[in-house]
Amino acid sequence: MRKIFILIILIISSCTSQKQTKGKSTFGIVIHGGAGTILKKNMTDEMEKMYLRQLEEAVQIGFQIIKNDGNGREAVEKTINYLENSPLFNAGKGSVLTSEGTVELDASFMEGKSLNAGAVAGVKNIKNPISAAIKVMTSSPHVMLSGNGADTFAKDQGLEMVDQSYFITERRSKSLERAKKIDEDNNTSFYSKNELVNYRIGTVGCVVLDKNGNLFSGTSTGGMTNKKWGRIGDVPIIGAGTYANNLTCAVSATGWGEFFIRNVVGHDISALMEYKGMSVQDASRQVLDKVAKLGGDGGVIAIDKNGNIAMEMNTSGMYRAHIDANGKLTAKIYK
DSSP states (O other): OHHHHHHHHHHHHHHHHHHHHHHHTOOEEEEEEEEEOOOGGGSOHHHHHHHHHHHHHHHHHHHHHHHTTOOHHHHHHHHHHHHHTOTTSSSSTTOOOOTTSOOOEEEEEEETTTOOEEEEEEESSBSOHHHHHHHHHHHSSOSEEEHHHHHHHHHHTTOOBOOGGGTOOHHHHHHHHHHHHHHHHHTSOGGGOGGGHHHHOOOEEEEEEOTTSOEEEEEEEOOOTTOOTTOOOSTTSBTTTEEEOTTSEEEEEEEOHHHHHHTTHHHHHHHHHHHHOOOHHHHHHHHHHHHHHTTOOEEEEEEETTSOEEEEESSSEEEEEEEOTTOOEEEEEEO
């Protein structure tokens, strides 16, 4: 009997040791390029391939950094820089336009180990706002800077600054014209119209679990088409559009920002995991259900401390990609 008991103890110890070893080597990266009314029937084969190719190229950037023992902060920054530099996504170059035909950009970043974070809101001349958000975290005593002050800070930090014309594309100019026309023709706010889901949302984001078991999250956006009065959405609000905590997960959201702020989406997912023991998938679904019940739409990407992921949405599609520790790449557009 004693021998059997000792054998059981040895087996349990061996399994625990294997799990710990496996856990130390677990890492992964997930990205999104915005959610919305994305239907295959409205997408040409050429455009679909273009989006998938850019998602795959972006996620590979961050994956190679963490695979080679790089820092998760750098992986998030460089991945989002790529998406910000692409005219396909609503962040950086190719951002949507305000009612005045200008671009106002938001971004935020958070580290799960220290809970340190940085954000910028309503900036107009920073080429890569995610880099500015990281600088706010590392080189200032603050969490969020906005407007002209944030632009000045970024310039003082040596970040690349550009003229507004750099961000503006013909595609976004036409979208602004359509949004204004619908708004005027119906004599009501276009924010409440289902057919204009894509004018309300669109963001890029990245979440990472590195080889040291640390979680990171970053999000960047041009905001909402035809936005007025210096409107700011959920992206630069830590706990809403961006959140990371080594106890649970890292989250980046995309959607109708007002609803994601009111539901504190990023932190709520983490809290459900920490206090109720829910999985990252179940927590993400439950929080998005809450958003939907209030009338909001969008999606989230998340990765937990064990490398499990969620890519959830309550829209018809979300540009997204993931690479796990084994190098398996998954890129999708439709729900």
